[in-house]
Amino acid sequence: MPATxxxxxxxxxxxxxxxxxxxxxxxxxxxxGELWRYRDLVYFLGRRDIVIRYKQAAVGAFxxxxxxxxxxxxxxxxxxxxxxxxxxxxVPYPLLAVTGLVLWVPFAKAIEFxxxxxxxxxxxxxxxxxxxxxxxxxxxxxxxLDMLIGVGIAIVIAGGYGYFxxxxxxxxxxxxGLAMLIALGLALWSSxxxxxxxxxxxxxxTLTMVGLFVTPITYPLDLVEQSxxxxxxxxxxxNPMVGVIEAFRWALLGSPLPDIQVLLMPVLCSVxxxxxxxxxxxxxxxxxxxxx
Amino acid sequence: xxKPAITVEQVSKEYRLGQGVGFExxxxxxxxxxxxxxxRRLLGRGPEQVAGEKFWALRDVSFExxxxxVFGLIGANGAGKSTLLKLxxxxxxxxxxxxxxxGQVGSLLEVGTGFHPELTGRENIFLNGSILGMSRREIASRxxxxxxxxxxxxxxxxxxxxxxxxxxxRLAFSVAAHLEPAILLLDEVLSVGxxxxxxxxxxxxxxxxxxxxxxxxxxxxxLPSVKTLCDxxxxxxxxxxxxxxxxxxxxxxYMQRVEPVPHGEVADxxxxxxxxxxxxxxxxxxxxxxxxxxxxxxxxxxPFTVVAEVEVRESVAAAVFEVGVSSEVFxxxxxxxxxxxxxxxxxxxxxDRMTVRARIDSTLLPAEFVVDVGILDSNxxxxxxxxxxxxxxxxxxxxxxxxxxxxxxxVAGHVRPDSRWEIGERAGLVRGEQEVLx
Numbered sequence: 001m002p003a004t005x006x007x008x009x010x011x012x013x014x015x016x017x018x019x020x021x022x023x024x025x026x027x028x029x030x031x032x033g034e035l036w037r038y039r040d041l042v043y044f045l046g047r048r049d050i051v052i053r054y055k056q057a058a059v060g061a062f063x064x065x066x067x068x069x070x071x072x073x074x075x076x077x078x079x080x081x082x083x084x085x086x087x088x089x090x091v092p093y094p095l096l097a098v099t100g101l102v103l104w105v106p107f108a109k110a111i112e113f114x115x116x117x118x119x120x121x122x123x124x125x126x127x128x129x130x131x132x133x134x135x136x137x138x139x140x141x142x143x144x145l146d147m148l149i150g151v152g153i154a155i156v157i158a159g160g161y162g163y164f165x166x167x168x169x170x171x172x173x174x175x176x177g178l179a180m181l182i183a184l185g186l187a188l189w190s191s192x193x194x195x196x197x198x199x200x201x202x203x204x205x206t207l208t209m210v211g212l213f214v215t216p217i218t219y220p221l222d223l224v225e226q227s228x229x230x231x232x233x234x235x236x237x238x239n240p241m242v243g244v245i246e247a248f249r250w251a252l253l254g255s256p257l258p259d260i261q262v263l264l265m266p267v268l269c270s271v272x273x274x275x276x277x278x279x280x281x282x283x284x285x286x287x288x289x290x291x292x
Numbered sequence: 293x294x295k296p297a298i299t300v301e302q303v304s305k306e307y308r309l310g311q312g313v314g315f316e317x318x319x320x321x322x323x324x325x326x327x328x329x330x331x332r333r334l335l336g337r338g339p340e341q342v343a344g345e346k347f348w349a350l351r352d353v354s355f356e357x358x359x360x361x362v363f364g365l366i367g368a369n370g371a372g373k374s375t376l377l378k379l380x381x382x383x384x385x386x387x388x389x390x391x392x393x394x395g396q397v398g399s400l401l402e403v404g405t406g407f408h409p410e411l412t413g414r415e416n417i418f419l420n421g422s423i424l425g426m427s428r429r430e431i432a433s434r435x436x437x438x439x440x441x442x443x444x445x446x447x448x449x450x451x452x453x454x455x456x457x458x459x460x461x462r463l464a465f466s467v468a469a470h471l472e473p474a475i476l477l478l479d480e481v482l483s484v485g486x487x488x489x490x491x492x493x494x495x496x497x498x499x500x501x502x503x504x505x506x507x508x509x510x511x512x513x514x515l516p517s518v519k520t521l522c523d524x525x526x527x528x529x530x531x532x533x534x535x536x537x538x539x540x541x542x543x544x545x546y547m548q549r550v551e552p553v554p555h556g557e558v559a560d561x562x563x564x565x566x567x568x569x570x571x572x573x574x575x576x577x578x579x580x581x582x583x584x585x586x587x588x589x590x591x592x593x594x595p596f597t598v599v600a601e602v603e604v605r606e607s608v609a610a611a612v613f614e615v616g617v618s619s620e621v622f623x624x625x626x627x628x629x630x631x632x633x634x635x636x637x638x639x640x641x642x643x644d645r646m647t648v649r650a651r652i653d654s655t656l657l658p659a660e661f662v663v664d665v666g667i668l669d670s671n672x673x674x675x676x677x678x679x680x681x682x683x684x685x686x687x688x689x690x691x692x693x694x695x696x697x698x699x700x701x702x703v704a705g706h707v708r709p710d711s712r713w714e715i716g717e718r719a720g721l722v723r724g725e726q727e728v729l730x
Contacts, residue, residue: 019397021382022390041422045406048419052410055451127402128423129382289384290307 029275030133030282042134046141049113053142064146065153068101075101075218088220088255095161099249100217102150107179107241108208110143114187115204118195118288125288132285133278136187140180147176151248158252168251175248178266182240185273192277192284195292215241221258237262240269295394296356297475297507298363298380303389305350305375349375353389353533355526359474362501362508364522364539366515366546372531373511374479377401380509381477395474395507398425402479404464409453413444413463416452420467434470441496442466457569458671462489469496475507476500497521515543516623547620568674571608572640574665576601577681582651588684592698594691595653596684600665604644610637610670615650617661618680625661625706628652629668637670655708657698658688 035042054060072094079085080093087093117139124130151172155165194200214236216224224236236242242258243266249255257263350372357363365373378384379391381399406423407416417438421431431438439445442463444455452460478497494517501508501521512518518525518539525542527535535545578599581587590596598615614629628650631637640646662683667675690696698708 017394017396019382019393020390021379021386021393023386023388038422038425040426040428043428044419044422048406048408048411048415051415052408055410123402123405124423126383127405128399129397130423130425286385289378 027279028282030131030278034131035133035137038131038134041130042138042141045134045138049138049142050145061145061149064106064149065102068105068150069098069153071105072097072101079218085219086223088222088249088253091220091249091253091255092161095158095163095253096220096249097218098154098157099252100215100245102154103147103175103179103245103248104212104215104217104241106143106147106150107183108205108211109146110140110180110183111186111190111208112201112204113139113143114183115190115194116201117187118191119198119201119292122292125292132288133188133281136184136191136281139187139191140184143183144176144180147179151176154252163253166254168254171247171251175244175251178270179241179244181270181274182244182266185270185275185277188274188277188281192281195284195288211239211241215239216245221246238265240266294359297359297361297394298357298509299390299392300353300355300380301390301392303350303353303376303379303386303391304348305372305379305384306387307347307349308345348531350379350386351531353528353531355533355536357507357509357524359395359507360505361524362510362522364518364525364542365509365511365528366518366525366542367528371528373528374401376528377477377479377509377511393475396425397475397477398471398473399477400424400468400471400479401477403461403468407452407460407464410451412451413439413442413448413455416463417467420464421471424468424471425473426471430472438466438470441469441492456671457669457673458489461673465489465493469493469500473506475509478508478510494520515546515620519543568667568676569669571606571675572602572604572611572667573676574600574667574678574681575603577663577665577678579663579682579684589687590656590684591687591689591691592658593655593696595651597649597651598663598665600648600650602640602646602648602667604640604642604646607642608640608669608675611640611675612637612668612670613648613650614666614668615652616664616666617652617656618664619659619706620662620680622706624664625656626654656686657703657706657708658686659703659706660685661706 054063057063075097076094080087080097085093087096114136117136118125118132121135124135125132155169159165190200190204212218221242225233228236237259243262243264246255246258247263247266250257353372353376365376367373375384377399378401379386380393381397381401383399383401404420406420408419411419417435418428418431421438422428426434439448442459442465444459444463447455447459452463455463497508498521500506508521510518510521522539524537525539525546526533527542527546535542537545578586579588580597580599581590582595582597587596600613600615602613612629612631614627616624616627618624630648630650660683662680664677664679665681666677669675688697
């Protein structure tokens, strides 16, 4: 398998940067130095995504928060009021739904946008050289913004219910960061695979919909512990987003923290997914322009 | 001794046709073959050939480009020039061999990569600049120059979707022209924009090449632009580099090697490697005489008609059809468009198939000519352009059976214009008028 290598980077006349392009086999990690040199590209492409999403939209970024809030409202009425699903002890049901959905909706979007990124940036891949790993990374820009706005709204709503911010909010950057790293790890795999098999762009929305139900978003985690047997509980706890969402509820509402293995799952998953995804992506990207 | 800016050593590029592209493709094929293997054995057949159909787009190509040199790549469509440029640009990877690039590389295989219609001119300059590898600070420092060169100052805060296609192309080229890499890779993107802007672009390319001392690799289909810009040229044929050397010698060599353009008759055109925005495509070109018979030779003074079949893919509000007659070595000899004499631009409706006939009544001098056909939008931006699709020769035999032919053995020039002569004594100029009409 071919690849590029940057041998020197300082561009003096005596020592210009030398790039050797030759076939290279095996597994390699994308060059972080090169990604850093192209940081302005990541910035402008991410910005472009955000700007064009809301250009010519009358209420602009409001739509970013409307979807999770509307879903939270629907779940509050149909599950909370009509089906009488129990909430976490001491937490009003609407707040349970809001705290779950402001994280989940942008998380799902990040995976979907990331998966589609390689194909939607086709001309960037076939017409010019840029570090290709930048492509799925930039796709995260607008979901990250949505998540931050959503978290802000959730803090305000929680305040309205009498949950006042505490020092625990300091873990929120970690919560958002873990969610986005998991999304990035998945997107590295799926965006690379989507270049050849468009099934991934088609299948991912279905998977994120399943995810909405196998994560304690619209029901409390206790409910799972009470109603399913241990084997399935173990399977359930493998879902890394369980820990992310429970940590967020702890930070915002002071809900009890789940077991340590539930909390470590997102850390483990994000590290494993990002590293394996990056290796796979770097290997696959060498033939992107020939396959896409 | 300075090292060459670019060293290409025994580079080959293989494409697999059909399914088996990339290593995932190999995996699925292998799995497929593994499942089938036992059955094949049962049936007494040998192991299956796993590899799909392979095709070497480039084979064993080696050359060097010195620092500050303008290096041209010429060859027929599909010869591998564009693949070679993509390898140099690191868009795709070689299957074998090695390329060493000494200096920062900027490539321009298309203008306006990453431009977004919803963004303003200013936003697109920064976005496109960063895609081309410039940092935010570099773009900011050249921003005023870029805007000035483009000539769209007034509209710089307007979304580019409100730009005419001419303005769009000018802005896009301006960003690219202000890239300052040590090595610049260019595909023939110069054939965009209106005539005035094209001249400006060529002049800019010339400055970049010869005054700023940067190394340029230039892929072109048109020999005239290669002759103006390039110091050295490599000829690519069927994926092999067949010759490399000084421009004049190589152009002459290429003329010997070049596959003759189909003479007369009907030429069906493959949609590969086409210039233009593509809303409409020329699918067939033929040359006929006034009796509607396909011809490959015309007589001196005989009118001829270029017939082009056009397929419209997306509607175009106002389009212009153009026919050019060129000499292979000297370039364009004459150009006509359907609005000559004050005609209106035409609306092209998506899905339509059209036949365009251009009758040209102009006396060409005896020689070989090729026909180019183009479709432009009302701003002169190329929608489709096919070059050298068909060739014909002009015989030194008068069409009307008279003796009015080209009288010398060696032909100078290409066209006999309508002319009116007055010849007489210096004083008083007696009426000695002669009219020469084709």
